Amino acid sequence: MKTNAKLQNDVQNAIRWEPLLHAAEIGVTVKDGVVSLTGIVDSYTKKVEAENAAKKVAGVRALVENIEVKLPNSWEKTDAEVAKEVLDAFKSNYSIPDENIKTKVEDGWVTLEGELPWNYQREEAERAVKYLSGVKGVLNKLKIKSELDDAIQKKDIENALRRSSIYDNGIKVSVSGTTVTLTGTANSLYQKEEAGRIAWKTPGIWNVKNELEVEYDFD
Numbered sequence: 688m689k690t691n692a693k694l695q696n697d698v699q700n701a702i703r704w705e706p707l708l709h710a711a712e713i714g715v716t717v718k719d720g721v722v723s724l725t726g727i728v729d730s731y732t733k734k735v736e737a738e739n740a741a742k743k744v745a746g747v748r749a750l751v752e753n754i755e756v757k758l759p760n761s762w763e764k765t766d767a768e769v770a771k772e773v774l775d776a777f778k779s780n781y782s783i784p785d786e787n788i789k790t791k792v793e794d795g796w797v798t799l800e801g802e803l804p805w806n807y808q809r810e811e812a813e814r815a816v817k818y819l820s821g822v823k824g825v826l827n828k829l830k831i832k833s834e835l836d837d838a839i840q841k842k843d844i845e846n847a848l849r850r851s852s853i854y855d856n857g858i859k860v861s862v863s864g865t866t867v868t869l870t871g872t873a874n875s876l877y878q879k880e881e882a883g884r885i886a887w888k889t890p891g892i893w894n895v896k897n898e899l900e901v902e903y904d905f906d
Contacts, residue, residue: 720748748901764821766792776815795823806887837891865893
């Protein structure tokens with residue numbers, strides 16, 4: 688069991704433990720497992736790293752992220768320059784079908800739209816963008832439309848979850864057409880999201896409804 692003060696301290700230490708964030712000014716507040724992050728960082732990468740570090744702390748049930756990205760003047764780029772970097776990053780990554788992605792850049796924020804056959808491609812597209820200089824944020828609106836017509840097997844997903852280090856009996860799987868739904872409980876936000884990532888690897892999948900509830904005892 689953790690108190691709010693203990694969870695706050697754990698999240699603060701997790702953020703400080705990341706080498707990229709040692710100099711970042713990030714505020715952490717906690718109430719009943721809901722963690723809020725605030726502050727200003729000089730790159731979108733740091734914003735993402737702080738969010739990921741917080742998610743992995745046991746007891747975090749939900750995350751409210753209000754970190755602002757303010758780029759140093761020397762890092763500022765025009766939207767046209769950022770857009771060119773994004774397109775070049777896609778073309779240099781063989782796993783990203785860039786012809787299926789529409790990119791919009793506005794005030795340093797990159798919006799990705801279109802349809803892709805696999806979720807790992809959607810994740811890779813976002814990953815390729817978020818480390819580029821000049822990027823202040825990413826809105827990933829890419830949708831999945833599988834080119835496979837394989838029937839989704841519930842047992843295959845359950846077996847994949849059992850093989851992972853995050854599995855416990857609190858996770859239940861149901862399948863309806865091309866949609867997989869996860870219900871039950873997870874012991875951390877990280878476990879919930881990792882279960883969703885595992886489900887997304889299913890051949891023929893179009894959608895994952897991750898309805899897992901994060902449960903953790905607080906004093």
